[in-house]
Amino acid sequence: MQYIKLSPHALKIIQSQKFSDTEPGSVVRDFNILLNRAAEKPVPLSKGKRQPVQKWTVLLNEELTIPDHPELKRPLTIHYPSVLCLYLLIRASGLGRIIITGANKLQLITNENMIIQWQQLTPVEQYFSLLDAWLTRGSSDIIGEELDGRDHRPLSCSGVTFLRHSDFLEEPISNIGLEALPISFGSYNIALLNLFGLANVQWQTTNQLEMLQFTSLGVTLLNAFQKSIDLHGLALPAGCKDILYEDDGMLQVVKQWRDDVKQLLHPSNVQLHNSYIIKVSMYAYKCHRTLMVPVNATMEQLATAILASFSFSNQHLHNFSYEDGYGDTCNVVDPRLRSRYVDYTDDTFIKDLPPIPGDQFSLFYDLNNPWKFVIDIIEGIDEKTDTITVTDRKGEAPKEN
Incomplete structure (x- = not known):
């Protein structure tokens, strides 16, 4: 110690x-x-x-x-x-x-x-x-x-x-x-x-x-x-x-200085659900998609599903940005940027965030001229699934350049 x-x-x-x-x-x-x-x-x-x-x-x-x-x-x-x-x-x-x-x-x-x-x-x-x-x-x-x-x-x-x-x-x-x-x-x-x-x-x-x-x-x-x-x-x-x-x-x-200090605040465990309903929006184009995502899905799988739901090709680099429980901004990036960052989408899971209804984070696609997708965690559900599915579509997506 x-x-x-x-x-x-x-x-x-x-x-x-x-x-x-x-x-x-x-x-x-x-x-x-x-x-x-x-x-x-x-x-x-x-x-x-x-x-x-x-x-x-x-x-x-x-x-x-x-x-x-x-x-x-x-x-x-x-x-x-x-x-x-x-x-x-x-x-x-x-x-x-x-x-x-x-x-x-x-x-x-x-x-x-x-x-x-x-x-x-x-x-x-x-x-x-x-x-x-x-x-x-x-x-x-x-x-x-x-x-x-x-x-x-x-x-x-x-x-x-x-x-x-x-x-x-x-x-x-x-x-x-x-x-x-x-x-x-x-x-x-x-x-x-x-x-x-x-x-x-x-x-x-x-x-x-x-x-x-x-x-x-x-x-x-x-x-x-x-x-x-x-x-x-x-x-x-x-x-x-x-x-x-x-x-x-x-x-x-x-606690080595004072005998009356037995415990301090420490991170609390978040109760995870089997799946999550998320809403992904492109506000500038007035369109959104609703997806059901298994908690064990990787962020890479989520990025692929989001881009496909908006008919994007997924040929460019991508990056997720979110706040952790202490207000610190975290980034999970495309695995093609490996060794330049810390966390990558192919080995980070949804449960690692962890997802909490009411939270919001972002996906940036094509880092040279980024498209922004805003992701809202709507609710956690106990339904088990192995794949990410699109449950609702509203609005026409823009054409990828």
Whole structure:
């Protein structure tokens, strides 16, 4: 078992820290407010960045421990970093997922299997589950934003260089750093530093920091978790240490520091059906096909069936794109692109996604000038079949060039 070694002083800081709904920060309390709202009623999302709509954001903001007060006449969701960062957490933790409803509307709903797990956790276990979600899976892509760096997660983006030297320190961040951080690190990530009790933050205006200073806990945890690469004497940010990306990696690390951490959130099993009804649409041409697909079919077989149902030749390369349960975009590509990617359609099965009614993903055909097929998972059924069959056709398909 790997172990992240701490100094006696650092270990004492973590072991003596009290964890509750509001300590060391209000992240657990505020997150539960969001979670309860989402459980009561689906959260409406914008189609572009897929963020909570502004009206819903304002209502949730007023319930938070410390609400945001943007100094704008017509603030958008992006101007409420405390709400946006909590939305990032519900996606990155797997506790919430996006579904497509009538008229192509996007909604956030809760994952009931994960909710059951969450409710069995103590406040300290909830805290480290959320910290794990943020540091290892909290990509800005989830909320429709972009950060520069190795990737878009907090400890990998270039903006983290303004927060540390080779290590994180308890000294206040310099004025240059304060000016750059809202854009380079993201206001929502700054809000999470504050909500997790890792840093004390003060805003001068909506987009300008006045002060940011790490707490002892923040310095201890972030220095323990960060991974750097040495480039000619410079310690550049490279994300989290490898163990944290392993299954239950955060649990394996933290339970060696604290006896009260017994379990953290982990992926829940999805109950699979024998077959699935899917609807494949080409919106620009107002046509769609409905297919019944066995759960053991490969993505290659699905691509072949979809293209045949629209009278396409299947002579060009293809690629499936979908979101996993944590909001991360995944690609399953044509096997002719082997060695350039990770997952291929001839050895990835429908059950590997896994398919959940309400989910939507896409097939791109002819990657030089792609045709887009939008695939909706309609329902799972217990009927067994060995082949993919077309059960309904609506609209005339375009002619392949």
